Amino acid sequence: MSETLNLKLKVWRQKNARDEGKLVDYTLEGVSTHASFLEMLDVLNEKLIKQGDEPVAFDHDCREGICGSCGVMINGAAHGAQLGTATCQLHMRHFKDGDTIVVEPFRARAFPVVKDLMVNRTAFDRIIAAGGFISVNTGSAPEANNLPVGRETAEAAFDSAACIGCGACVAACKNASAMLFVGAKVSHLAHLPQGQPERFRRVTAMVAQMDSEKFGSCTNTGACEAACPKEIKLTNIAQLNRELLRASLCR
Amino acid sequence: MTNSIPFLRTTIGKKMLVGLSGLGFAFFLLTHMAGNLLLLVGPEAYNEYSYKLTSTKLIYLAEAGLVLMFALHVFLTIQLTAANRAARKTPYERGAGGPKRTSFVAKTLILSGLVLLVFTILHLITFKYGTVYTVTYGTTEMRDLYTLVVEKFREPGYVAWYVFAMLILGAHLSHGVSASLQSLGLTTVRNCTAKKIGWAFAALVTIGFIIQPLYLFFSGGAS
Ligand code: SF4
Ligand code: FES
Numbered sequence: 001m002s003e004t005l006n007l008k009l010k011v012w013r014q015k016n017a018r019d020e021g022k023l024v025d026y027t028l029e030g031v032s033t034h035a036s037f038l039e040m041l042d043v044l045n046e047k048l049i050k051q052g053d054e055p056v057a058f059d060h061d062c063r064e065g066i067c068g069s070c071g072v073m074i075n076g077a078a079h080g081a082q083l084g085t086a087t088c089q090l091h092m093r094h095f096k097d098g099d100t101i102v103v104e105p106f107r108a109r110a111f112p113v114v115k116d117l118m119v120n121r122t123a124f125d126r127i128i129a130a131g132g133f134i135s136v137n138t139g140s141a142p143e144a145n146n147l148p149v150g151r152e153t154a155e156a157a158f159d160s161a162a163c164i165g166c167g168a169c170v171a172a173c174k175n176a177s178a179m180l181f182v183g184a185k186v187s188h189l190a191h192l193p194q195g196q197p198e199r200f201r202r203v204t205a206m207v208a209q210m211d212s213e214k215f216g217s218c219t220n221t222g223a224c225e226a227a228c229p230k231e232i233k234l235t236n237i238a239q240l241n242r243e244l245l246r247a248s249l250c251r
Numbered sequence: 252m253t254n255s256i257p258f259l260r261t262t263i264g265k266k267m268l269v270g271l272s273g274l275g276f277a278f279f280l281l282t283h284m285a286g287n288l289l290l291l292v293g294p295e296a297y298n299e300y301s302y303k304l305t306s307t308k309l310i311y312l313a314e315a316g317l318v319l320m321f322a323l324h325v326f327l328t329i330q331l332t333a334a335n336r337a338a339r340k341t342p343y344e345r346g347a348g349g350p351k352r353t354s355f356v357a358k359t360l361i362l363s364g365l366v367l368l369v370f371t372i373l374h375l376i377t378f379k380y381g382t383v384y385t386v387t388y389g390t391t392e393m394r395d396l397y398t399l400v401v402e403k404f405r406e407p408g409y410v411a412w413y414v415f416a417m418l419i420l421g422a423h424l425s426h427g428v429s430a431s432l433q434s435l436g437l438t439t440v441r442n443c444t445a446k447k448i449g450w451a452f453a454a455l456v457t458i459g460f461i462i463q464p465l466y467l468f469f470s471g472g473a474s
Contacts, residue, residue: 073343075345075348076348081349083351104345107341109338109339174335174339174353176335176338177335205254205255208261209254216334218266220357220429220434222357223347226350226351235438237433238433238439239439241434242436245263248264
């Protein structure tokens, strides 16, 4: 296996939210197979800067697969073809010498492009602000053992809590639906005792916010589950549906 | 103050109605398919069955229910699909291949649904509101639906279209049933059980419906 790759890139370039944008061809030589996808984009940007061109804007922060900042469409797949992997954790060894790679931003009406590959995902923040929290008094840290949580419950809550809010589920869904993200957030807190007081209010408010952000609805194709770097399961969506039904019947 | 939308106006509430009406209709299809298997028994059995079914008053209630479910299902799916299309203005240059590709059947449920909508309308025109032959068994005169069915199922073109529509129905049910269970929140931990139920149901109904025209076409039916 060769240690370096020569690649043809087709990268979405868009000056700002109002610009039409288009795919621009680049060639990149000598990309290390040990590089991550974002490091490959860094190499491209260095080259562009040296040529006096505008570098490609893309979101990133931790580069460890835990913050949810990164994310682009790579040959039509959110975060690339590798399952359970965020863009920053995708390594160039998964590509072949001479490959053409199409790089596009996550697309949804609720995620407008800011510039190039950067999209505005504050719709997610507004959904969280609507109810994705628990209210506690600060100042006196409670005794951890006062609230026993069974192991199975804790694991289930943790599986949902693994969502990093990257938005790949929305990007991959043909309906640009945010159900997997909202499902993960609602399920996470619904499992835990701390989440109970606001349980019904939370799901009602988060769904209302989700709908008003103009995300699409779920048609159960499972594209989100396949795209999710944290392997959040579709059953989170079923739980979200149950939670909303219960909240509507019990309020 | 938290904002909220009345349950049935949320996308989730609408999806539940789509799922419920879909499952209701799917159950009707199962009974419809099972009843029509009498076509394989013979004219008298089939005509007597259809006569009994249509001569009770309850049939009006059942028909009204079916029309309502069908209308709700069609109306809500068209409304939701329009909103879903609007949720992404710029399409992607590339679709996902490999392990992140999604099933074609699942992605095209609206199209299989539209074919079924056309089929259902034509189906009612052909049979329910089609030529009325009559037959007398003992002292009771009744509609001879069997003769009409056999007449239609002797036309190769009609049989081909019917079988095609039933395969589309199978595709629609193979995703629709499990998707409805999911929308109704009936899947936990794993949803592969729902998928299996959906596939089994779709296979049962589709095969049941397809053997009827094929049997009558190749046997010519009893006269
Ligand atoms: S559910 Fe998965 S894909 Fe969606 S935002 Fe969370 S981590 Fe990203
Ligand atoms: S940069 Fe933090 S998850 Fe990729």
